[in-house]
Amino acid sequence: MNTQIDTFDIIIVYSGMKAKSAGNTSYTDSPPFPPKSKVGVYNDCYRYFLERCKKKGLNAAFATSSDICGSGLFKSFWTYDNNTWHRHPHKAYTTMLFDKFTPKTSTQKEQMSTLTSSKKIYTFNKKILTKVFENKFNTYTHFKKYAIPTAEITHGTEKAIMAAKKRLDAILQKHPYREDFLNGYIIKNKTGSGGFNIHKVTFTKKGIAKIIDYHTKHISYVLQPFLTCDTSFHFKKHRGTIDVRVITLNTKTLQSYIRVAQKGNFLANQHQGGSSFYISLRRIPQDVIIMNTKIKKILENTLDLSHSLYALDYIRSNNGHLYLVEGNTNPGIYWEYDEIRSSKRKIKKLINTIVHEIKTLIQERKNTQ
Incomplete structure (x- = not known):
């Protein structure tokens, strides 16, 4: 029995429903996300994430919810070195998690509870902010004046x-x-x-x-x-049902992009066939800037937003009224294979910002110990 335990500064934890455990012997591909599946595009993004951690002097690994076996502990894990994904069939431990795993079922919730049961374990995504946004009814009750x-x-x-x-x-x-x-x-x-x-x-x-x-x-x-909003936002050639996402770290607006639904569809999510296009901060509509500022102020006054990454999504009715759709403490950090170069640059920039924030957070925690 292998009793080896490697310790890491940060471990990315992803849902075992999408990523494969390094200890899964029936899975023979080399990267954690099956290359021929819809989530195969995630491999490049998390490879880049791990590379940036290494550049920043952080010892980082990737694991799945299927690997959870204790507080901050995983029974197997992946690393990326020398242009290759590597499997490690032994345990890994960390006190810092970049949690891309949002539990839905009772089993998943139990896994997350086990993973974070020690007070020493810190999740990058603030639990209190996640509670506000992961439940759409909670989001409405917090922001009744602005939400649908x-x-x-x-x-x-x-x-x-x-x-x-x-x-x-x-x-x-x-x-x-x-x-x-x-x-x-x-x-x-x-x-x-x-x-x-x-x-x-x-x-x-x-x-x-x-x-x-x-x-x-x-x-x-x-x-x-149901809100009709297919003639409200216009961004150059983009028309139809559009929502605007604004990504914030702490209280600083980092990036914004629009999501455009396929013709005949009322959902703009990329998973539903929608397309995303980054826009410069100066092109964010004024009503979105005003509402986004007000919502951030509410969050600032009620929560500790230090080291908090989150996205807020907005739609505008055909009558010209703006609404908060939802918030997200786990905005996607992946690009499609055919994504335009400028979009890849934006996502890489976001990853760099996240990694820098992780290093700052780790250093702050060391200084207070």
Whole structure:
């Protein structure tokens, strides 16, 4: 039995549903993400991440949630050296995690709880900020003045569904821009991402039955009005349903990009066929800048935002009213193979900023020990 344990300054931890464990002997490819899968593009990004850590003097590794075997402890891990991914079938330990693993199921939540059970373990993504943004109903309750009206569907029953509709309709009746909310309803996975498990719904007998079917043991939903926003934002040649993402570190705006939905689709997420295009900070619409500043101020006044990376997404109704869609403490840091060079540069710049912040954080923690 191999009792060796390697210690690292930082370990990136990714979901074992997407990345492969270095200890998985049935997986024979060399990088952690299956190269021919949709997530194969992530290999280049995390290779670059590990290379930048090395340049900064940080000893870094990559592991998956499947490898978690204790507090800060993994039973196998990957490293990248000399232009090659390397598997390590023995244990790795760290007190600093770059957590790209957002637990959804009870098993995953138990894994994360085990990983962070010691007070010595620090996650780059602030838990308190994650709680605000990972649950869409929490996001609404924190930012009611700016967010899309939202009601929680507490159970997958007709009674609970109709109660949620009643609560939402009451909010819409009092909303100053209720004319924006005349185009039906959608449900969203309460803790979802990537545009998955978002459905237009009706409240006919068949429609309610569908909503009940959508509910599973692991997925619960919030109810929102469907917002028509396909003629509001214009960015040069880009038209249609567009949202604007603003990425912030601590309180400084780092980057912004737009996501454009495919024609006929109301979801702009890249996982749903949308396309992303970076825009310069000076091209961020003024109403987005104003609302983003107000939301950051609320966060500053209620939370410690030091070393906090997060993204805020906005849409504008066809009537010209801006809304916060959601927040994200785990914005994607990958590029597609066919991504334009300028986009790759932006993502690499973001990775460099994150790595610099990690080094600063590690040094601060050493100084206080």
